[in-house]
Amino acid sequence: MGTSIIEKCHISPPPNTVGQKSLPLTFFDIVWLLPPPVHQLFFYNFPHPKSHFIDTIIPKLKHSLSITLQHFFPFASNLLLFPSRPTKPEIRHVDGDSVALTFAECDLDFNHLKGNHPRDCNMFHPLVPRLENAFKETNDIVKIPVFSIQVTIFPNSGITIGLTNHHALCDARTRYCFLMAWTSVARHGTNEFFLSNSKWVPVYDRVIQYPDSLHDVVLSYPLFRTLDENYKVPDQLVQKVDRVRFTLVLTRSQINMLKKCVLVQLPSLGYVSSFAVGCGFVWSCIAKSRVRVEGNKGEYEVERFFCVADLRGRLNPPVPETYFGNCLGPCVGPTKTKAITGSEGFATAVEIVAKATREWVDSNSIQGMLNDPTTMLETVFMQVPSVGVAGTPKLNVYDVDFGWGKPEKYETVSIDYNDSISVNASKESSEDLEIGLCLSAKQMGAFISISKAELESILQSRAF
Template sequence: MLTVLETCRISPPSATVGEKSLPLTFFDIIWLFHFPIHQLFFYNFPHSKPSFIQTVLPILKHSLSITLQHFFPFASNLIVFPNPTKPEIRHVDGDSVEFTVAESHLDFEDLVGNHPRACGNFYPLVPPLGHVTKASEFLSIPLFAVQITYFKNLGFSIGITNHHVLCDATTKFDFLKMWTSIAKHDTYNGSFPFYDRLLKYPESLDEIFMNQPGVEALNADYQILDLVGPSSKVRATFFLTKERISLMKKWVSIQLPTSGYISSFSVTCGYVWSCIAKSRVGFQERNDEDDQLERFVCLANFRSRMDPPLSETYFGNCVGSCVAITKSMMLSGSKGFLVAVESIGEAISKTVKKNDGGVKDAELWFELMFKTPAKIPAKIGVAGTPKLKIYDVDFGWGRPRKYETVSIDRNGSISVNAGKESPEDLEIGLSLPVKQMDAFLDIFNNDLQNFF
């Protein structure tokens, strides 16, 4: 399925970064044990392998090197000290990003489709982060890796993997904007990352998250969770157009006249959440006397919500947790869509409207986001954000043919991104067992036709 053509390391230009360190905040520390994020961009390139090697690779390598000069944490390592000392991101001369070049014999046209496709076929196309190394007094954990995969006379993919401690989606998109601009135009006229740690929040939050369950496992035996197959799941892509979403919002507004928050995002997520719940019926045992709860988690950008507000180019993680919890039977019932939309809207409103410097109740985020109590066995998270135009990631050979968030396979999350044809359309990525995906397809399409 895959032949590795080259493995090398890409560093910032010599003597441009030096030794630097970046402290972590509680916004970063909460992601210490989260699995790596895997993203995949497919591009058309109907040319020979020599042309790919001679034209595409040198440009991608050079532009990545220049970008790392300004986004040095991507070429750095996470340094973990014995608790209670906080981890930090550290760069020293010689630090670099692992850069893999491969050739795949998989069906390119199948991979870039929207129909259900085997999840395991995507795993070879995203790189592992690499190996953890143990120094005398700390662990050193790589944070970022790149893989370029060529498909004979058809196209290529760019797979990127990052540790979530490195940054959130906003910072990563800023990184991609610079990388693509330098690759395409050999220059960059946008804003540069803002590294100052000006966040004001109670120091107790650092202590809470540094003492979260599992910290003791950060020792010489710690290893990064790689994404490996085989998988029994399939992934598919669904779309809601701007016009369809508008109809759905109007319908919801009539049905829920007192609802304080109805947005394109909440309506889309609510619809998908309810369809997933309905698709489980018949596949899971249910005790009607003890109806189980389900949890939906999405993230809000807190940069403008901090006190004082942070620069939109602030580097790192700065997202707050919005958690909706409701009963499975209500989600899978005839009014499941309305229940989901109202629950998600209330969760978002409750989180973003707090004026406590953006961190009120933050000590509860870890439990709400990651711990799975016995009474809440089902959890769905959202990867991506429609506020970022992911299909603008053009390195000079055209916009992506297809984008995939491969890491949603791990925990049943969904991806929600701005559409390729219009940023006001929404593209949803979903990974489910085959039979459940078949059920989801029928429910998703039939309910749209019957109600909207």
């Protein structure tokens, strides 16, 4: 059977709580108009029958979502483009706007899906929803739904909650605030506890300061000319992928040993974050596995590491932590494949990641990005092999508890369609790293073998 639909519905904020509101897109939102949506998937143990799910969980989620949307109205709104007008894109809410919510049933093996071992990526795709289609409101306005949810019951085993959002809606921090608010309302039945905890309440003021001309510079960039009346949100889920999904967990003790290894080889590097060590280790092992499977196509082949950093605390003046929207800056580290596949490849990869995350988000680099966004766009959309990063260990996805327990597993399904990895705090400890990868079965086999051997070699070394 696979996956079958139990119910499809649309959830709006409670009547007369939002009304008509508009939220203009900032420069930091507009640069995310083109990339495909973000797909997240949470796994929860739920040893109850389908009837219990229908009678208790469905009403609870509908009610709590409606209450939450009055505080996070953009999730129930539409993104508006104005192809024939010089009007900036915006998110607009009117009475009746809603979030598409699907309830489904699946007969796949829940325990197999939530594991860390290699699993077929295609099994996850029916568990995350698609965004509803863009449509024309008038001849010169294109409306684009920005958020959808799917809740799937595996009878007597578990529940998954799949979320899909247009990246122009918000970044990971805003999405996390929404989830913490929704789960609070689901657990307590009201919004009182959420509202008393100001660290999740969104700030809608457009407080980021930069020249208005930045919008025009970005929208005139060649790739953005597709934002016309025929605009469609890229739908990745229609494509099958020949990949498997695997989760690598690096414990705090392993990370500390990896740090020591790097600093023995590169003592001048100074402080090295757990994020840089984890990403550098995985990036180097991915490159080595690719060379093992595909051969060395040239010792001077260029590739790069790419991630984004939250700029809320780095802008001048700083932006509130609960600022609603995107507030991200790119961190890019280019190199030659040979540099990260040699005997010192791991240390070199960590050095590149550390420098990229340190140098690209200092005040001068941020100001340079605002003064010359074209250079930033050319860097972001550069067509070279890249290992990107989705997620952040600073936001603990395993705290997303709707009232039946914390997640058993978290997956970023959208990395199936690009060369990104996911990096999050681990389920067992927020000091451990949980890193998700999607590679061909052959390359994944090579990656697992190489990463295991390298980790054992480093941990068993007497150099420390």
